[in-house]
Amino acid sequence: MARIVMKFGGTSVADLDRIRRVADLVAAEAKAGNEVAVVVSAMSGETNRLVAFVDALDADRVDGANDKRGGAIEDEYDTIVSSGEQVTSGLLAIALRRRGIPARSWLGWQLSLKTDKAHSKARIASIDDSEIGQSLRGGSVAVAAGFQGITDDRRISTLGRGGSDTSAVALAVALKADRCDIYTDVDGIYTTDPRIVPEARRLNRIAFEEMLELASLGAKVLQVRSVELAMNNNLPVRVLTSFAEDGVDNPGTLVCHEDETMEERVVSGVAYSRDEAQITILRLADKPGMVAKVCKVMSDANIIVDMIVQSISKSDSSANLTFTVGKRDLEKAVKALELAQSDMGFEGIVSDSNVTKVSIVGIGMRSHTGVAQTMFEALAERNINVEVIATSEIKISVLINAEYTELAVRALHSAFELEVS
Amino acid sequence: MARIVMKFGGTSVADLDRIRRVADLVAAEAKAGNEVAVVVSAMSGETNRLVAFVDALDADRVDGANDKRGGAIEDEYDTIVSSGEQVTSGLLAIALRRRGIPARSWLGWQLSLKTDKAHSKARIASIDDSEIGQSLRGGSVAVAAGFQGITDDRRISTLGRGGSDTSAVALAVALKADRCDIYTDVDGIYTTDPRIVPEARRLNRIAFEEMLELASLGAKVLQVRSVELAMNNNLPVRVLTSFAEDGVDNPGTLVCHEDETMEERVVSGVAYSRDEAQITILRLADKPGMVAKVCKVMSDANIIVDMIVQSISKSDSSANLTFTVGKRDLEKAVKALELAQSDMGFEGIVSDSNVTKVSIVGIGMRSHTGVAQTMFEALAERNINVEVIATSEIKISVLINAEYTELAVRALHSAFELEVS
Numbered sequence: 027m028a029r030i031v032m033k034f035g036g037t038s039v040a041d042l043d044r045i046r047r048v049a050d051l052v053a054a055e056a057k058a059g060n061e062v063a064v065v066v067s068a069m070s071g072e073t074n075r076l077v078a079f080v081d082a083l084d085a086d087r088v089d090g091a092n093d094k095r096g097g098a099i100e101d102e103y104d105t106i107v108s109s110g111e112q113v114t115s116g117l118l119a120i121a122l123r124r125r126g127i128p129a130r131s132w133l134g135w136q137l138s139l140k141t142d143k144a145h146s147k148a149r150i151a152s153i154d155d156s157e158i159g160q161s162l163r164g165g166s167v168a169v170a171a172g173f174q175g176i177t178d179d180r181r182i183s184t185l186g187r188g189g190s191d192t193s194a195v196a197l198a199v200a201l202k203a204d205r206c207d208i209y210t211d212v213d214g215i216y217t218t219d220p221r222i223v224p225e226a227r228r229l230n231r232i233a234f235e236e237m238l239e240l241a242s243l244g245a246k247v248l249q250v251r252s253v254e255l256a257m258n259n260n261l262p263v264r265v266l267t268s269f270a271e272d273g274v275d276n277p278g279t280l281v282c283h284e285d286e287t288m289e290e291r292v293v294s295g296v297a298y299s300r301d302e303a304q305i306t307i308l309r310l311a312d313k314p315g316m317v318a319k320v321c322k323v324m325s326d327a328n329i330i331v332d333m334i335v336q337s338i339s340k341s342d343s344s345a346n347l348t349f350t351v352g353k354r355d356l357e358k359a360v361k362a363l364e365l366a367q368s369d370m371g372f373e374g375i376v377s378d379s380n381v382t383k384v385s386i387v388g389i390g391m392r393s394h395t396g397v398a399q400t401m402f403e404a405l406a407e408r409n410i411n412v413e414v415i416a417t418s419e420i421k422i423s424v425l426i427n428a429e430y431t432e433l434a435v436r437a438l439h440s441a442f443e444l445e446v447s
Numbered sequence: 448m449a450r451i452v453m454k455f456g457g458t459s460v461a462d463l464d465r466i467r468r469v470a471d472l473v474a475a476e477a478k479a480g481n482e483v484a485v486v487v488s489a490m491s492g493e494t495n496r497l498v499a500f501v502d503a504l505d506a507d508r509v510d511g512a513n514d515k516r517g518g519a520i521e522d523e524y525d526t527i528v529s530s531g532e533q534v535t536s537g538l539l540a541i542a543l544r545r546r547g548i549p550a551r552s553w554l555g556w557q558l559s560l561k562t563d564k565a566h567s568k569a570r571i572a573s574i575d576d577s578e579i580g581q582s583l584r585g586g587s588v589a590v591a592a593g594f595q596g597i598t599d600d601r602r603i604s605t606l607g608r609g610g611s612d613t614s615a616v617a618l619a620v621a622l623k624a625d626r627c628d629i630y631t632d633v634d635g636i637y638t639t640d641p642r643i644v645p646e647a648r649r650l651n652r653i654a655f656e657e658m659l660e661l662a663s664l665g666a667k668v669l670q671v672r673s674v675e676l677a678m679n680n681n682l683p684v685r686v687l688t689s690f691a692e693d694g695v696d697n698p699g700t701l702v703c704h705e706d707e708t709m710e711e712r713v714v715s716g717v718a719y720s721r722d723e724a725q726i727t728i729l730r731l732a733d734k735p736g737m738v739a740k741v742c743k744v745m746s747d748a749n750i751i752v753d754m755i756v757q758s759i760s761k762s763d764s765s766a767n768l769t770f771t772v773g774k775r776d777l778e779k780a781v782k783a784l785e786l787a788q789s790d791m792g793f794e795g796i797v798s799d800s801n802v803t804k805v806s807i808v809g810i811g812m813r814s815h816t817g818v819a820q821t822m823f824e825a826l827a828e829r830n831i832n833v834e835v836i837a838t839s840e841i842k843i844s845v846l847i848n849a850e851y852t853e854l855a856v857r858a859l860h861s862a863f864e865l866e867v868s
Binding site for chain 1: 463497500503504507530538545546552556
């Protein structure tokens with residue numbers, strides 16, 4: 027007997043028939059004698075429907091109303107949007123009971139799933155496992171509404187889009203589960219996006235650190251925070267599909283500690299992200315603290331700076347500073363810099379949103395040389411110009427012109443022989 | 448400054464535009480310096496949509512599943528259906544903030560609105576007014592999700608359809624509100640159904656006892672329990688429309704203590720209910736305890752018996768017993784009686800669901816004679832046969848053939864001159 031957390035995303039509970047299918051999968055684990063906690067997302071389309079209501083009313087600006095006095099609306103956004111998961115959790119509990127399996131729904135406040143007060147992008151602080159643990163031991167399947175928690179002042183909070191992955195891992199950690207199975211609409215983690223490289227291969231295992239880099243770099247299967255949480259608690263997470271036919275093998279990909287990955291490989295995957303924009307500050311005075319100053323301007327504007335590179339001019343004491351931000355933050359970033367221009371003293375700003383970040387990731391890079399050389403040779407052979415480079419112990423990222431995205435991904439996938447198992 | 452509870456039903460918050468209209472009405476009361484708590488229903492159609500989900504999954508009976516083990520589903524029904532009011536409360540809070548009015552939503556569990564465990568038809572036990580009271584005093588409009596509460600074991604419960612009226616009155620009582628305004632799609636309580644009698648007149652005031660009888664007798668404007676609660680706590684309730692044009696007088700009907708009704712009248716209204724079925728038990732042994740026995744059979748089957756009349760035969764020691772039950776309970780009632788037939792010893796059962804209960808209600812009947820005479824003469828003049836009669840201090844009800852419903856209502860409305868103000 028094991029204690030398992032199973033998580034089902036929006037497409038897995040898209041409609042009543044999908045919920046029935048999920049109930050069958052959960053019932054099978056329960057009938058096998060396991061203690062099962064389930065985390066569910068909202069039925070697909072439901073969150074968008076609710077967000078549209080919120081956006082429509084939020085857009086109202088009534089004459090004479092003092093906007094400040096009325097205040098922000100994220101707390102109410104969370105109250106409204108969290109109802110989607112609430113409905114799914116109740117429906118799945120009913121579907122399970124109708125399959126002879128005792129089950130009940132658990133909402134964020136019933137789990138005392140505490141978060142900070144950052145409404146609509148809250149972080150989990152703690153889960154009280156006493157009541158749900160007792161219910162599991164009593165043989166009842168726990169169906170938790172994902173994505174939601176409560177603040178210290180008992181308001182509903184949500185974890186932000188994709189937060190149900192984090193809910194599932196946090197619940198698994200709190201319940202000391204043996205594993206956490208994340209059911210989704212793909213059958214595992216691939217060496218790269220199969221829409222670009224048809225030869226992309228499902229990985230049987232992947233290390234937490236690799237998954238973390240891949241998730242950060244744009245592979246959208248698992249939410250970054252859920253991987254961090256699993257890694258920090260050494261909780262094995264399995265990614266598999268809820269769409270497998272009965273009787274068809276569905277091993278998925280196990281995300282686990284690197285000692286357990288076993289597969290001998292240097293590079294595990296190629297990721298890409300089109301959500302990038304490049305900003306170059308021209309002829310910034312080359313004196314101590316100027317980069318910090320740029321970072322402060324961005325941070326004050328609540329913008330995350332990613333890749334950053336400085337090229338120093340030898341002829342005078344100035345430098346060009348190039349960095350990337352999320353595409354949606356570009357306009358805001360340029361405005362903030364322009365406001366700071368006279369204070370900081372630089373010549374101008376050049377920006378480009380037609381860029382893609384392509385990355386290779388692999389635990390094996392720690393102990394293998396020549397990886398960077400292989401990467402840059404492969405790109406050079408295709409005449410792909412690299413704008414910015416960023417590296418970590420287990421990844422190399424390059425910023426390239428967006429038009430070369432597919433070409434670069436295919437070149438790198440092939441150069442590291444990722445199609446060969 | 449007053450403390451007011453305003454309640455808006457499903458048609459009043461049917462869509463975003465209706466919610467905006469409600470926000471305007473609430474904002475006006477808040478801007479006038481009042482402390483305002485609002486109780487909202489689900490957007491119309493929403494509850495039905497959620498109930499359809501529940502019904503579809505509840506109908507599943509999977510092979511081999513032990514139905515008993517999985518259990519009943521009312522607790523999950525409540526978790527699912529209560530989300531409708533949750534959404535409306537958040538949306539109205541947003542609409543208010545956008546009108547410059549500080550506001551926040553309050554869910555059943557946040558109000559600690561405790562109920563018994565009768566899921567889907569729970570009764571309110573208590574409301575904790577400390578937190579919401581503080582919020583009101585701080586100048587924030589409280590937008591409570593109607594219809595919902597929590598049980599002692601922290602599961603969501605609902606009060607049954609129409610329960611939002613009761614939520615509103617209970618909240619008004621807990622908050623010691625000066626009055627409770629129930630906004631609906633009609634502009635008050637009428638002397639009878641205007642679809643049957645176009646001359647029906649809106650009452651300016653009506654006594655709690657009269658409203659209670661009218662609500663019990665089929666007038667669907669206010670839920671019976673909400674009137675009981677208001678009467679027991681002497682809380683004035685105003686019924687008015689949320690559909691009035693700006694600047695149009697909208698006095699509604701004040702439901703209050705009889706001393707305050709002031710209007711001089713004997714009969715206040717004519718009500719009717721088609722939800723009736725008549726059962727006659729033929730030749731029941733006329734010995735002590737037999738009527739109690741019939742009532743016990745019905746009560747064991749969870750069926751409410753309404754009108755009841757016994758006709759004793761002089762020739763032998765037997766009697767016919769006629770009584771009414773809700774139309775939807777008829778089949779169940781007849782089955783329960785048939786099972787008890789050999790034990791009780793009666794000759795047979797005759798039933799009829801083609802009947803209507805028509806009633807006149809008026810506080811003035813206590814001190815006026817001749818009311819019954821006027822009623823029966825009016826019916827006799829139209830050749831309407833009366834099957835069963837039931838009376839209380841302030842009402843007379845008759846059971847008649849359903850075909851005569853409109854004729855009877857019109858005859859009584861005219862006989863008591865209710866069209867004259």
